Amino acid sequence: MGTIHLFRKPQRSFFGKLLQEFRLVAADRRSWKILLFGAVNVLCTGFLLMWCSSTNSIALTAYTYLTIFDLFSLITCLISYWVMMRKPSPAYSFGFERLEVLAVFASTVLAQLGALFILKESAERFLDQPEIHTGRLLVGTFVALSFNLFTMLSIRNKPFAYVSEAASTSWLQEHVADLSRSVCGIIPGLSSIFLPRMNPFVLIDLAGAFALCITYMLIEINNYFAVDTASAIAIALMTFGTMYPMSVYSGKVLLQTTPPHVIGQLDKLIREVSTLDGVLEVRNEHFWTLGFGSLAGSVHVRIRRDANEQMVLAHVTNRLYTLVSTLTVQIFKDDWIRPALLSGPVASNALNFSDHHIIPMPLLKNVDDRIPVTSTPAKPSSPPPEFSFNTPGKNVSPVILLNTQTRPYGLGLSRGHTPYSSVLGQGLAVPGVGAGQGLRPTFPHVPSRYGNNRTGQPRP
């Protein structure tokens, strides 16, 4: 089983590369320790497997699989060192952080498959219980236990430590926490060890060893060979219980899902974004974790036709950047082509600058129905320009109240240039230049306004 990881990249040409990468990793002093442990692990596993076949005990086999899982976790640790050294390549543009996640996922799934195999074997053994020799049973148990604990406690396994912290509690941990809560009521000093939850790997190692000791005792005393099968099932179930939350967690990362614990923060940020000046709606938001921890995401923001795209983009990026490190924001406008097709007079009218032109359009409802994944309610969008131009009186209409809070009115009007400048594009060169330069004076305002952005947005 130890060779599976090595063969993951199967082509012959890869072996040379693999060797090269291995040399890269081996250059690090820390990985020497891991390699040493790995070698000892292989030796230990070999002995254990030998004892398994000599004792004919399936419980010991189930426990040996935990040792093999340890080997996988060591390999994962090596991979995480390798990942730290590698830069993103053109093919793997996000870098190799996810390899770590994949390794964790693969090793937990393999452990569970091993447990499934044990379950199958023990179902067969219930029909025809073979005799168990207890000779090396206890020796094997303690060798495996001490080695597992030694590995777990002496090697800082970053990916597994992270997953075991972040994943939800396994049933084994839950029960131990529940028990130890009552124990700690009697002896408060123990709470630092047992509460809030124990390391799942240490826990399963101890629990498995305990089950094996009971097996040994009962077989020695009464020749209850069925206990061996029963404790094998118990160990397999515990393995399932321990590995399942971790594989769910890493599997969800691999599935590019939004981690549930950041949804609250994300919602808050998106609400903030949707109240930015000019933003009508946020849709198609995809946020997912790249490796363990770092968030990536993309989002589409629909803005008013007269809003400054770069300004909105900067603000949106700035808001989301605190949480999402790899971010892509697409700004889009409805009907953006139309004002460009209109000619000069419109441009001069545009200087009049009417903010509000809010008449709900059935056309946009369709757009919203088509894409259901939006967190923010779509704001009523921009109508055809006929309503917006030359009708300053419309500002008083009650629908406007929806947006007024974000709009310091005088500021926008006092500024000389128009937000349309960007829309109008090449046709109007002078305001276009103005857009770039006109922004300069506003910068000093920005930090102070940034603090209380809900009440006053800086307008270009």
Next chain:
Amino acid sequence: MEEKYGGDARAGPGGGLGPVDVPSARLTKYIVLLCLTKCLKAVGLFESYDLLKAVHIVQFIFILKLGTAFFMVLFQKPFSSGKTITKHQWIKIFKHAVAGCIISLLWFFGLTLCGPLRTLLLFEHSDIVVISLLSVLFTSSGGGPAKTRGAAFFIIAVICLLLFDNDDLMAKMAEHPEGHHDSALTHMLYTAIAFLGVADHKGGVLLLALALCCKVGFHTASRKLSVDVGGPKRLQALSQLVSVFLLCPWVIVLSVTTQSKVESWFSLIVPFTTVIFFVMILDFYMDSICSVKMEVSKCARYGSFPIFISALLFGNFWTHPITDQLRAVNRAAHQEGTEHVLSGGVVVSAVFFILSANILSSPSKRGQKGTLIGYSPEGTPLYHFMGDAFQHSSQSIPRFIKESLKQILEESDSRQIFYFLCLNLLFTFVELFYGVLTNSLGLISDGFHMLFDCSALVMGLFAALMSRWKATRIFSYGYGRIEILSGFINGLFLIVIAFFVFMESVARLIDPPELDTNMLTPVSIGGLIVNLIGICAFSHAHSHGHGTSQGHCHSSDHGHSHHTHGHGDHGHSHGFTGGGMNANMRDTLGSIGVIVSTVLIEQFGWFIADPLCSLFIAVLIFLSVIPLIKDACQVLLLRLPPEYEKELHIALEKIQKIEGLISYRDPHFWRHSANIIAGTIHIQVTSDVLEQRIVQQVTGILKDAGVNNLTIQVEKEAYFQHMSGLSTGFHDVLAMTKQMESMKYCKDGTYIM
């Protein structure tokens, strides 16, 4: 349960911080009395076991009921006091009596089967324990890990009684030395137990477990009636009376037709009175008093401990001369000293029973399920209860199955997989059934192998089902990626199988076992047929299949576990690799390999052919899985999809040539699922172009290249200025300025600054 809630309600409003309890000093005498009664009940049951050896069970129950009814009518005076009972209520009381008779029949029959000790351990659980056990087992919100643990202990205890309790006498009893039973009823029960194929004492354990459930249901159902009639005591008195009348004709018929084993009924008066008092009357009154004075949970906890302990003690010492004082009958029966003695299994299960009764009867802490969300203005903690809300929304299992089946059958490829799975399962069960019938261990274990392998198929099917679910907040791209993940898991599964087959065959190569091949040929031919059908199904599916189709196939060419472990396998292929057919071909090759090895063994006696064949198959599986895993890994690692690599390069070159575009950065393209290629790209343009036009152009180019979920960020120089103004971190500013400078250098000539 009602009393319990009542008790909680009383305790709740009075207490500020914890439940207010009656001072324990006042309860002590009740607890002592309760313990005493329970011990006496144990004595009574041991006594009644001795009695049952002499007296027929129906007669025994009749006498018991008669005595109880006599005393209860005497004490309660159900006819002279209380309101009159309507005809409707009489009918209900009649039903109550019938049910009561049946349960006590089961109970005492169980007693004859597995002895007083085991009966006490199994049957003397209070209702609250059983109810919380059932709620843990059959509802999702059992009440936290503690209750789950209690339920697990209970089940372990029952299993200990069933499996690890090697009671010598019981084995002897199982042979039915007398060959004939006292009455038609007991004979019927015996045949029922014999039909189940378990030994008598195990049958007794099962019977008692059943009777326990019946008892709890009976108590719950009769609660309303007892309120209507005017108290449980009155109901009990009336019901006992009715059951006496019920049993009367039967007992008369019995005593006329069969000759009694009892020499003198007179000598049995004393034991019968003790049994009536200890088992029926005293226990009943003590329970009803305690349930009024104490909480039900406390009552159950204090009641279970003494009864189990005393049962253990009596079980050990009952045949001992010390207890001769207690024994009223059969003083001469010392020769049967080994009867239903203690065994290790019983002790262990008693310990587990005590633990589980203790845990299950403890009141569930509701507060632990909520999560603390804060404090109210007064300073009291506020909790948020999630569990109940979730529980109501969960749909029932049959409905879920029905809907998933409907969804599976809707689309052709999942339908094919489903039919194939059904075929496989059918084959498996035929194999298992035939194996059980002919008692062939090889066939049975091969059936388990198949079941093990089918699990991969089930997972693939489930993934295919899930991949059609609608996108949610968490799965924002939709569930399509699950198919890829399940492909990866399937690949790992195959590797594990290949590994085990490999190990096994190496072990056999070293030491080839003798094996008989007469069952092997039909099985492998059956497997081949299943596979060929699979090929037909899948070639059909693939010809219609589009990018999303997913081939699962599974060959069932396992030999016996004593023969070739030719697992074929379930290839899983992504539609876009089109490997479904290859996988099926491989399976078929595996089947053929098994048949060839069978022929070789049969004809020439080359037993070495079998492990060689397994070795070959294992290597075959392994080699064919590797590309599968590699593909899945690449997708999971968000690699640039290899089949689109060229087009994307061309597209990016094209993008570079767009008018007004300075450069692009961070181009990420990856395959999300079978039909989603996602991409994000940042594009820098000069300040005089229209962003939306650029977006349109770039989208067009990339859509042509195959990317269908696209996000384009168009940045102008103004953006970086804004960002550097807004930026919070130093490093970000640095990065931004670098970007700006690069922009300046890049298109110096046309730059309008």
